[in-house]
Amino acid sequence: MSDHPEKALAIDKNGLSKSDQNGDVCGDAEAEFPYHWLALDVERDGFWGKVDHASRRVAEWFNPILVKEARQSLKSRQFIITFFLLLIASCFWTVFGVIVNAPNVYYVPTGDAMIYGYYFVLAIPLIGMVPLAAQRSLAAEIDEQTFEMLVITKLSSMRIVMGKLNSAMLQMLIYFAAIVPCLAFTYLLRGIDLLTITTLIVVIFFTALVVTAAALMMATLTEKRAGQTLALLATIFVVFIAEIWCAAFCLDAILRRGVDSEELVLTGLFVIVGLSCVALFVKVAASRIAPVTENRSTGLRYLMFLQQLIWAGSIGLIFLFLDGDEDLVSIGNLVIGTYWLLMGTFMLAESPELSPRVQRGLPSTFAGRAILTWFNPGPGTGFVYAVATGTAGITVMALLGMTAGGRSSSGQSLLFAMVMVGYLTGYLGIVRLLMIPLSRRLGRAFTLPVSILASVLLLSLLLPSVISVATTGSTGGSYAAIDTFNWAWTISEAMDRRFSPNLAVLILLVGGVIALLNLAFLFREFDYRRIAVPQRVLDDSAGE
Amino acid sequence: MIPESPALSWDGPVIELQNLCRNFGETRAVDHVSFTVPRGSVFGYIGPNGAGKTTSMRILATLGLPTSGEALVEGLSAINDPERVRSRLGFMPDSFGTYADTNCAEYLDFFARAQGLIGRERTRRLRWVMDFTGLRGLANKPIRGLSKGMRQRLCLGRALVHDPAVLILDEPAAGLDPRARIDLRRIIRSLAAENKTILISSHILTELSEMCDRVGIIEQGKLLATGTFEEIRGTLKQNREIVIRVAGETDDAMRSLQSFEDVEVLSSEGHKIHFTIHGGDQRQMDLLRSLIGAGIELLEYSSRDDSLEDVFLQITEGRVQ
Structure with a gap:
């Protein structure tokens, strides 16, 4: 210097x-x-x-971003401490394992015991530390006023988020490289095969990747300090859940029972579903930091559609190859219904006004408008898209359930599907109807429809009991028509295959009526037409 | 020498605000602001704190959205085509963050990469920026250890690293010592000489008057006046401060001066009289002729026009929102 x-x-x-x-x-x-x-x-x-x-x-x-982060984070105290702790822990476990197993270590296979320790040495930094560091890295850009300087460069919002993700993956690779000799040592000790070690690493890596992408998404949800703290707490919770899930899957399914075709199929499906989640989370994070005038919704809607296909395909695959039953289909249906209720709620936070920039990219032909309008940004198109796609997914699941159950129980699969579609359209429709007046007063932050949804779901849980107490003086014992408001009880009844067809039809009809009410507010969003790209932009494009 | 900018094909105004409005709740931070800045000129944006300068500059820098109106850079909308605008402008905000564990060279290198510069082009630009901003000797120094002036230079270097046609500088001289301000003034003039278009805001009005070709005065979100300093001054009732020194007593001179309606005597001390006169050169010539005609023996005569600060005070009312 x-x-x-x-x-x-x-x-x-x-x-x-x-x-x-x-x-x-x-x-x-x-x-x-x-x-x-x-x-x-x-x-x-x-x-x-x-x-x-x-x-x-x-x-x-x-x-x-990867270059910058590599220079920056590899010099950071957090990385240095984590790396050396990992080295110390792996050395300690190696020495401890050898001493405990001595002298059997020379002639009895002990690799299968040693791998448990290495699992934790690898999983804790990868699933625990890396996502939190990634989230802090992105949140710090916003906190420390470096973010604005970043977004006015040529880097797209997607490249910014991918840079952060790449940087996290680089850290994962470094941690992994540090423990590779230990894994090789485990293999040499015998008792564990290469396939098991590879499957274990793949599951840890992809779990860490999904959690890191989720952490990055959470970092972009709010710019306020209090919101960032909540986002950090949410990430810690996700990390905790992921550590438990990964430990259960790796230690029980892979290490205890060994890798067979079932574990390989499940791991493969986990990787595919995990990758689709990573894509969705990254896209959400990029959309959150993209210019407001940009189309931040259509890409997400395509990804959601892809996720539904992957999910339905996964359930179908498990069903066909791993002896699935109607319960599996019901769980698949429940996931689809919940997924579209949540995603639809997020889409309700979108503005019904389309910027000129978005209007430039709208479909121009009649066929294009008829098919693709539902991918346009806006709460109305979002509502229709969520309901239509969710209904399609649930119907496919119901058909799968009917195939599984044979003549005896196929009706129940259909009833469960009707209940799920009714709730999806009904609750999402109510949230949208409430959003229309409230958003004028309170703005369009995504927290508003989420809060409305949470309130409506809670109220509908309590409503039957309140009505019952008010009319009869007791909460009532068995399931009755009034309890159709109580979605949790209704879904539980429907999953237990003891649901009345009349009530299922009633739920579907109510949902349908609410959906029709919503359609009345849709015409404005449908009326948007493609506009021409300004000549100056065309000239500029030609000059590039 | 500064390397040549890319082809400058756009011959309209480089910066253009059209009826720009921005509301924050009930408060209108920017109220139908319109002005244009031609290529190669320095436009000073003047106004008290909370006048709407930073808000409109951020909209122009693609970091904010207007409630209505349009902000254009080389004819491209900062609202609908931010990516195209971003490649053309360098923005230096009034406050900015830096990265921990990063030195000056790494910081500039990162932004050069982020602006899409690769290979020899990047290293050439880095060398130029380091020389131009005087950061060459500090390349290895951690940013956190830089003085305020050096940090401002670094931020300017970051804004210049991709050789933008337009520079938006929000209070670049705030907190700088006199020498650093002089350096900054030179840098800005030399950039303008290289055909860069610069929009600059500052509270230090004397500095703006020296480096700006045109100024805009904004208060409570409204643009009150725009044009060259002389143009704005010409639209106002001109005040000129004059000091005369006479031989002998000042009584006769005082009497003559008081016979003029638009003269206001400020002080009289010894043989000197300090007064103001409203009007331009012609009015001043009349006064001088009349004094000499009245037999006043003038030994000294000096006048001073309204400064930018005086003009600013005349135009604005000191209201904040």
């Missing part, structure tokens, strides 16, 4: 530096203050020069 920073102010009377157009400095400034290596084109001869040159060229393709 220079001892004479004031001498660096080599600016002449016109305010120009003494550098020439090529950046070469005149006079003695070069000798006193050589350029930083980042500002130099280092060209070395020989083999290592070529390697250096090739490496530089490859690095040009890296995401700038």
Whole structure:
């Protein structure tokens, strides 16, 4: 570092530096203050020069955020402490395992016992530390006012989020590299095969990836300090759940029972579903930080549709290859219904006004408008999209259930599907109808429809009991028509295959009426037409 | 020399605000503000705290949305085509954050990469920015250890690293010592000489009067006046401060001066009289002729026009919202 920073102010009377157009400095400034290596084109001869040159060229393709984060976070105290703790823990477990198993370690397979310790040494930093560090990294950009400088660069919002995710993956790889010798040692101790070790690593890695993507998404949900604290707490909760799930899956399903075709199929499905979640979370995070005038919804809607296909496909696959039953289909249906209720609620927070920029990208043909309008941003299109796609998914599940149950129970699958569709359209429709007046007064933060949904769901849980107490003086013992408001009890009854067809039809009809009421407010959003791209933009595009 | 900018094909106003409005609840922070800035000129944006300068600059820098109106950079909308606008502008906010565990060179290198500069082009720009901002000797220094002036230079370097056609500088001189301000003034003039279009806000009005080609005065979200300093001053009732020194007593001179309706005597001390006169050069010539005609023996005569601060005080009312 220079001892004479004031001498660096080599600016002449016109305010120009003494550098020439090529950046070469005149006079003695070069000798006193050589350029930083980042500002130099280092060209070395020989083999290592070529390697250096090739490496530089490859690095040009890296995401700038990854480069920055690699420089920054690998110097950070958090990374250094975590890395050394990981090394110490793996060394300790190795020595401890060998001592405990000695002298059997020489002739009895002990790898299967040792892997348990290495699992925790790897899973805790990967699933615990990396997501939290990633979330802090993105949240700190907002907190410390560096984010605005970032978004006005050429980096798209997606590249910013992907840069953060790539950086987290780099940290995961470094932690993984540190423990590879231990895993090799475990394999050499025998008692565990390569397939099991690989499956274990894949599950840990993908769990960490999903949790990291979720953490990044949560970092973008709010800019307020209190909101960021809540988001951090939510991330810690997700991390906790993920650690428990991953431990249960890895230690019980993979290590205790061993890897067979069932575990491989489940792992494969987990990877596919996990990847779709990563894509969705990353897209949500990117949409949250994208310019407000950009179309931040259509891409998400495509991804949601893809997720439904993956989910339905996964259930179908398990059903076909792993002896699935009607319960599995009911769970699949429940997930689809809940998923679209939640996603539909988020879509209700979108603005019904489309910016000129979004209108430039609207479908122009009649067929395009008829099919793709539901992918346009807006609460009305969002409502229709969630209800229509959810209904389609639930119907497919019902058909699968009817195939599974045969003649005896196929009706119950259909009834359960009717209940789910009725609740989806009914509750989502109520939230939308309440959002219309409330959003004018309270704005369109996503927390508003979520709060309305939570309130409506809670009220509908309590309503039957309140009515029952008010009319009969007791809460009532058995399920009655009034209890159709109580969605939790109704779903439980329907899953137990003891539901009345009349009540299922009633729920579907009520849901349908609420949906029709909603359609009355939809026409404005349907009326948007594609507008022409301004000539100046076309000229600018042509000049690029 | 500064490297040449990319082809400058747009021949309209480089910066244009059209009826820009921005409401925050009941408060109208920006109220139908319109102005244009031609290429290669420095536009000073003047107003008290809370006048709406930063809000409108942030909209122009694609960091905020207006309630209505349009903000254009080289004819492209900052609202609907922010990516196209971003590649053309460098923004230096009044306060900005920096990264921990990062030195100046890494910081600039990161933003150069983020602006899409690769290979030799990036290293060339880095060398230029380091030289231009005087950060070459501080390249290895952690940003957290920089002085306020050096941080401002670093932020300016970041804004310049991709060679933008437009610079938006929000209070760049705030908190700088006199030497750093002089350096900054030189830097801005030299950038304007290189055909950069600069929108700059500052509280230090004397500095703006020296470096700006045109100014806009804003208060309570409304643009009260815009044009060159002389144009704005021409629209106002001009005050000129004059000091004369006479031979002998000042009584006769005082009497002559008081016969003028638009003269206001401020003080009289010894042989000197300090007074103001409303009007331009012609009015001043009349006064001087009349004094000499009345037999007043003038030894010294000096006048001072309204400064930008005086003009600012005349136009604004000191209201904040």
